Amino acid sequence: MVKSFRTDENHRSNARAGLFLRLSLPPTVVNTRNRPLFFALLSFVAAVAWRCGGSEETSSKGEPDGFSDEKLVALFGALPQTANAPADNPTTPEKVELGRLLFYDPILSGQKDVACATCHHPEFGYAESLEISIGANGHGFGSNRVFADPNDVPFTKRNAHTVVNAAFNGITADGTYDPAKAPMFWDLRSESLEKQALEPIKSFEEMRGHPYQTEAALDSAVARLRAIAEYRQQFKTAFGTETITPVEVGKALAAFQRTLIAPNSRFDQYARGDKSALSELEKEGMLAFVKSGCAECHRGPMFSDFKLHALGVADNEKLAESDAGKDGRYAFRTPTLRNLRHTAPYMHSGKLPGLQQVLEFYEDLSGNQIANPHVTPAMLDPLVAKKLRLEFRDIQAIIAFLDALNDDDFDKRLPERVPSGLPVGGNLQ
Ligand code: HEC
Ligand code: HEC
Numbered sequence: 001m002v003k004s005f006r007t008d009e010n011h012r013s014n015a016r017a018g019l020f021l022r023l024s025l026p027p028t029v030v031n032t033r034n035r036p037l038f039f040a041l042l043s044f045v046a047a048v049a050w051r052c053g054g055s056e057e058t059s060s061k062g063e064p065d066g067f068s069d070e071k072l073v074a075l076f077g078a079l080p081q082t083a084n085a086p087a088d089n090p091t092t093p094e095k096v097e098l099g100r101l102l103f104y105d106p107i108l109s110g111q112k113d114v115a116c117a118t119c120h121h122p123e124f125g126y127a128e129s130l131e132i133s134i135g136a137n138g139h140g141f142g143s144n145r146v147f148a149d150p151n152d153v154p155f156t157k158r159n160a161h162t163v164v165n166a167a168f169n170g171i172t173a174d175g176t177y178d179p180a181k182a183p184m185f186w187d188l189r190s191e192s193l194e195k196q197a198l199e200p201i202k203s204f205e206e207m208r209g210h211p212y213q214t215e216a217a218l219d220s221a222v223a224r225l226r227a228i229a230e231y232r233q234q235f236k237t238a239f240g241t242e243t244i245t246p247v248e249v250g251k252a253l254a255a256f257q258r259t260l261i262a263p264n265s266r267f268d269q270y271a272r273g274d275k276s277a278l279s280e281l282e283k284e285g286m287l288a289f290v291k292s293g294c295a296e297c298h299r300g301p302m303f304s305d306f307k308l309h310a311l312g313v314a315d316n317e318k319l320a321e322s323d324a325g326k327d328g329r330y331a332f333r334t335p336t337l338r339n340l341r342h343t344a345p346y347m348h349s350g351k352l353p354g355l356q357q358v359l360e361f362y363e364d365l366s367g368n369q370i371a372n373p374h375v376t377p378a379m380l381d382p383l384v385a386k387k388l389r390l391e392f393r394d395i396q397a398i399i400a401f402l403d404a405l406n407d408d409d410f411d412k413r414l415p416e417r418v419p420s421g422l423p424v425g426g427n428l429q
Contacts, residue, residue: 086180
């Protein structure tokens, strides 16, 4: 079951783009049902539009015209085929298998009802289909997930990231990164997969729930693992010691997640030299992506600078308070643009249901329309005023390019059972 944002979206976007085409072309040639012809026409119109108006726009942004494909690709770069591990946690098959069990075992949650996989399930590209997640005291799967009744546990504050390729967080266009310092979360509050993995176990709304306090969460979870002979054996095989501590739990979960990578999108194939891997429309989309200013923040192999930027994205109304992000500045970390096919809805608040809406958000932002009433023009990231210029006519090509960043070939295997004997992946019924 793969979420198909594209069906609905293409419908609306065809309608909107059709309007633009109708203004530019005789009505007889516009047939939005004939998609190849439609896209070919759209590319033609986009190309003409650039030639007519593009050069002035781009030179005013200080960027030379005539980007070669090589120059464009160099802003991003292909992902490496394997993920580096920190010196103190080399990846081994034993750790990976233990990490997989822990990832799916609700034993790590206070009420034994939530596993990492509850919100990062392979069926949803290891992300989540809800805008913001339901952790402790919830049940059900995907969009059917609800809180139990009665309930006093809030939703998670933000939309769940995918963990696919999170092993590469922090990577720059030259391919370097430090896995021990890999930036994590929408507000960069954690570094490395090892440290990140312990945070959900402590968080009230994610996994902890009522049974114990934050300070007791890790010790309580670890005590449960120690009481299960199969886990003692598995930790011994993986780490050479039967003394299970939170450190080994973090290391095993990190080792497993370093295997959840998808470095072979069509963009990667193109960047590695297969010039037939991208269609003309997708290449145009890549150029439009750069010219519109997207690559100012979405650059490097993850299509992220891993920095904080305030864009004034709308809050999620399910939260009691406005989410002001890092330091109350409404700044959030640039997310990866890989595997977006699987990770809708989008943005920290999950408020944009599809890519069409995201691109329309940027089109509005280029026209100085701010979606969040708490964010003033002065609070917006300076790059928005300086670099962001998204024209409606480029939207379809950019979406086509983003589609070339998908790679479905990642490990989706669920364990048949977990050592606690609890339901694999948590309370998904
Ligand atoms: C209740 C849902 C939920 C559960 C359970 C959960 N997560 Fe998450 N996860 C989230 C949300 C929401 C975020 C984003 C939070 C933020 O950035 O403030 C996130 C972010 C992450 C990230 C950061 C990715 C990035 O690019 O920054 C990783 C890695 C991750 N989770 C791994 C895990 C692991 C490992 C577990 C189990 C120990 C787990 N999660 C349990 C919802 C969940
Ligand atoms: C000034 C930096 C910046 C620029 C320029 C920028 N983005 Fe973003 N992008 C971000 C940040 C930061 C977020 C998350 C914002 C939030 O949730 O509050 C984001 C979110 C996204 C998302 C949602 C991804 C997800 O998983 O939720 C998409 C898609 C996206 N941007 C595409 C683009 C495109 C296309 C352009 C060019 C039209 C662009 N961005 C320009 C920084 C930027």
